Amino acid sequence: xxxxxxxxxxxxxxxxxxxxTRIAWLEKPRWIGYPRAQEILGKLEDLLKHxxxxxxxxxxxxxxxxxxxxxxxxNFAQQHPADENPYGEHILAPVLxxxxxPTPSESGIYSEILSTLFERVPSSSDAARRARVIxxxxxxxxxxxxxxxxxxxxxxxxxxxxxxxxxxxxxxNELQMSIVGCGTGDLLRAVSIDPQIQNRFTPELxxxxxxxxxxxxxxxxFEMTLPLKQASQLHERLLASKIHAMSEGxxxxxxxxxxxxxxxxxxxxxEQIDEEVLNACGYVAPxxxxxxxxxx
Numbered sequence: 173x174x175x176x177x178x179x180x181x182x183x184x185x186x187x188x189x190x191x192x193t194r195i196a197w198l199e200k201p202r203w204i205g206y207p208r209a210q211e212i213l214g215k216l217e218d219l220l221k222h223x224x225x226x227x228x229x230x231x232x233x234x235x236x237x238x239x240x241x242x243x244x245x246x247n248f249a250q251q252h253p254a255d256e257n258p259y260g261e262h263i264l265a266p267v268l269x270x271x272x273x274p275t276p277s278e279s280g281i282y283s284e285i286l287s288t289l290f291e292r293v294p295s296s297s298d299a300a301r302r303a304r305v306i307x308x309x310x311x312x313x314x315x316x317x318x319x320x321x322x323x324x325x326x327x328x329x330x331x332x333x334x335x336x337x338x339x340x341x342x343x344x345n346e347l348q349m350s351i352v353g354c355g356t357g358d359l360l361r362a363v364s365i366d367p368q369i370q371n372r373f374t375p376e377l378x379x380x381x382x383x384x385x386x387x388x389x390x391x392x393x394f395e396m397t398l399p400l401k402q403a404s405q406l407h408e409r410l411l412a413s414k415i416h417a418m419s420e421g422x423x424x425x426x427x428x429x430x431x432x433x434x435x436x437x438x439x440x441x442x443e444q445i446d447e448e449v450l451n452a453c454g455y456v457a458p459x460x461x462x463x464x465x466x467x468x
Contacts, residue, residue: 178403179396186399194399194438198431201243204393204423207386209244212376216248216352220266220316224348227372232322232363233354235378238424238458241354244378245269245318254312262311265289269318272355276328276336278302281319285309309347316350317343323355325362333362337369344372380421388412394426398434402444406430414450418457429455 176184186197205213212233222229235241246269254265270288273280282301286293291308294300309317319340325333344351353359353373363369381387388407395406406415419426433445436453456464 176401179399183397183399187401189399191438195435197399198434202397203243203247204390204397206390206393206423208378209240209247212244212378213248215374215376216245216316219350219352220252222315222350224315226345226348228344228348228350230344230351230373231353232359232373232375233352233378234357234359234375236380236422237356239378239380239422240424241378242320245320245352245354249318262308265312266315267318268309268312268314268316269320272319272321272324274324274327276325276332278335278339281336281339285317306343306346309343309349314347314349316352318352318354320354322353323359323362326358330365333365337363337366341366341369341372381416381423381426382421383413383416387416390423390426391415394430398430398445400434400437400443400445404445406445411445411447411450414447418450418455420458422458425458 176187179187183197186194189197215231219229219231233241233245249267249269252267254263257264268285268288270281270284273284278298279301282298282305283293285305286301286308289308289312291304294304325336328336340351340353343349351373353363355362360375363373381390391406391412395404398404404411406412415426415429419429429450430445432455433449433453437443437445437449442449
């Protein structure tokens, strides 16, 4: 095997693998721990370690679509998996991840929690579901409840939005646990209708990437995970500028672009990403996709 010093040690063996194996490796989920993500992860750890009290601190993770919110919170949740607790009656789940229901409803969030824990959802009243959820979360000792796609709260009327936020606040107060809501910038507008909710949720922003030193460092990190035999030098000024323009500043689109370009380079035996590969690989930028849809 060649040295492949431009690759991460875990990636190097795949540079010499067959095409299907290399592409399968490329498509596996990967975590790039860039500074802002690590900073937010540290604050999530602080929430988990915070002693229980009647008014627990909570957080909103805010970012544009496809800019790494879900990957970040999944990474945190995976660092704190449920304990089987073989000598107890219940698992212990200090961190619980759910998605917000499509529309804001009290029964919807209870159903999401119970379904995630593989529990039967009572068909009776909201009060019965509430009692079941509180009893269960107390027994499994949940300290941080993550609610992804929380901007879905805006899909309801102002009355339903307020009621849904009241449910979240009630769960936090009753169980003395922190809530982490994740969503787009619309989520800030959603919580602004309730000053009490707004005051207890600290917003943590994941802004779009700028064409700067941090972005070029990110490109270096990505390149180490791409099983190509030759260094592409993605961080070089001209190539970095083109990649930034094509991905439009979100880490999800950056990952999709580099994966698409790497597959093209592997299948065409080019073994590195350059401007020609970026132009020919078939990737379509988000704004171009929007324009194509508008022209239909």
